[in-house]
Amino acid sequence: MPAQPRVLVVGASLAGLRSAEQLRSAGHTGPITVVGAEPYLPYNRPPLSKDVLADQRATTAADLAGRLAFRRRASTADVEFRLGEPVASADLADGVLVTVAGRSLSYDGLVVATGLRPRRLAVPGPLDGRHVLRTVEDCQALREAILTRPQHVVVIGAGFIGCETAATLRSLGHAVTVIEPAGPPMARVVGATLAAAVQRHHERTGIRFVIGAGVIAFTGTDRLTGVLLDTGEEIPADVVVEAVGSVCNTEWLAGNGLDLSDGVLTDNQLHTGSARPTVATGDIVRFPNPLFDDTPRRVEHWSTPTDTAKRAAATLVALLAGEEPAPVVFAPVPSFWSDQGDLRFQSFGSPALGDEVRVEEGNPEHLAGGLLATYHHAGRHLGTLAINLTADRQRELRAAFAAPVPTV
Numbered sequence: 001m002p003a004q005p006r007v008l009v010v011g012a013s014l015a016g017l018r019s020a021e022q023l024r025s026a027g028h029t030g031p032i033t034v035v036g037a038e039p040y041l042p043y044n045r046p047p048l049s050k051d052v053l054a055d056q057r058a059t060t061a062a063d064l065a066g067r068l069a070f071r072r073r074a075s076t077a078d079v080e081f082r083l084g085e086p087v088a089s090a091d092l093a094d095g096v097l098v099t100v101a102g103r104s105l106s107y108d109g110l111v112v113a114t115g116l117r118p119r120r121l122a123v124p125g126p127l128d129g130r131h132v133l134r135t136v137e138d139c140q141a142l143r144e145a146i147l148t149r150p151q152h153v154v155v156i157g158a159g160f161i162g163c164e165t166a167a168t169l170r171s172l173g174h175a176v177t178v179i180e181p182a183g184p185p186m187a188r189v190v191g192a193t194l195a196a197a198v199q200r201h202h203e204r205t206g207i208r209f210v211i212g213a214g215v216i217a218f219t220g221t222d223r224l225t226g227v228l229l230d231t232g233e234e235i236p237a238d239v240v241v242e243a244v245g246s247v248c249n250t251e252w253l254a255g256n257g258l259d260l261s262d263g264v265l266t267d268n269q270l271h272t273g274s275a276r277p278t279v280a281t282g283d284i285v286r287f288p289n290p291l292f293d294d295t296p297r298r299v300e301h302w303s304t305p306t307d308t309a310k311r312a313a314a315t316l317v318a319l320l321a322g323e324e325p326a327p328v329v330f331a332p333v334p335s336f337w338s339d340q341g342d343l344r345f346q347s348f349g350s351p352a353l354g355d356e357v358r359v360e361e362g363n364p365e366h367l368a369g370g371l372l373a374t375y376h377h378a379g380r381h382l383g384t385l386a387i388n389l390t391a392d393r394q395r396e397l398r399a400a401f402a403a404p405v406p407t408v
């Protein structure tokens, strides 16, 4: 190993940036290069379904990326960013990546931080009028589509991004219909009873929900004019937003013996097990969290890149020094927030793992007035959901999150 091992970080978003920062904090003084498919420095995605989508001022995707760019810490001033240069393939045994442009990049240590892209519906019909929301380009395209006049918008998928998008577009005066085959909004995370209450809340603002129906086609010739459901109903649409989940950006890692069945499988230290030191961070990493059990899971929350980058950097620095990573159990408390109109959701732990929901405070019929729910399995408190509680109260709830942190 050279005196100054070279680290490549693939993926120039939040996880890539945090990984570079944490490598410096963990004492890595060698060269770090961050290679990113997007042509922008890392920027913040959550506003893309919230205030940036609601902002009607004319702008460009590049301006949005500039406005949302993360502040660069002094410790990463010498980190090289190669942007607009997707990695096409990797040879993890030899430590060489090849970019789509055909450039070879060699490394001693690798951080995989390539995140997700939106899943698309495989149904027939015109493409024009169909949107997704992950990048500043996606957001800009959707902003332009809705800017000119009130539109009939159909949001497909009632997960967090679907609900946020629906609430934002409704607040701008568009006619919004949300279609979800699986059940009421966000039911997998918040539970059926609260999901039904959230649906009623959004319905009172004028959003229409069609639950239990699937999309079988988009109607129209050159441009879509509607969405055809398996119930036979056709919903008029000028604009469709597909918010039907994500696909992990792992294709470039194929052929290296990694488990890529759902993101990148690692151990609890975020090490992939490759002979040449390779760790994964952010939305893409699937790791066991002993806070809950030993099942590896991916966690698509904004807090995950920061939590995982810290652990992964410590692991990589140790491996690059030829040492075993310190046997410290990695047990981060997942947390996310979601803004949907006048509702702010904040969660700690993993409500989705609970099968018993207890409403501790508040009235589900008046969510805007504040609500606290806890989620349990076999008597264990696994998650907390707060709706419209104060920041102080949220801090208390986070601190009080009851799951015990295991020791080695």
Ligand SMILES: Cc1cc2nc3c(=O)[nH]c(=O)nc-3n(C[C@H](O)[C@H](O)[C@H](O)COP(=O)(O)OP(=O)(O)OC[C@H]3O[C@@H](n4cnc5c(N)ncnc54)[C@H](O)[C@@H]3O)c2cc1C
Pocket (backbone or CB within 6 Å): 010, 011, 012, 013, 014, 015, 016, 035, 036, 037, 038, 044, 045, 046, 047, 048, 049, 085, 086, 087, 088, 113, 114, 115, 116, 117, 133, 134, 135, 161, 249, 252, 281, 282, 283, 284, 300, 301, 302, 303, 304, 305, 335, 336, 337, 338, 339
């Ligand atoms: C619209 C929206 C709203 C959100 N709102 C919230 C919220 O309110 N609360 C919350 O907790 N979380 C929210 N999130 C989730 C949060 O933004 C993500 O968890 C976070 O962005 C994950 O960061 P990441 O770096 O792991 O992945 P990503 O942000 O997906 O970044 C991965 C990067 O890797 C690049 N890449 C992919 N393939 C390659 C390749 N082959 N070569 C080089 N580069 C590659 C991609 O272009 C991308 O830039 C939201 C996400 C979106 C999209």
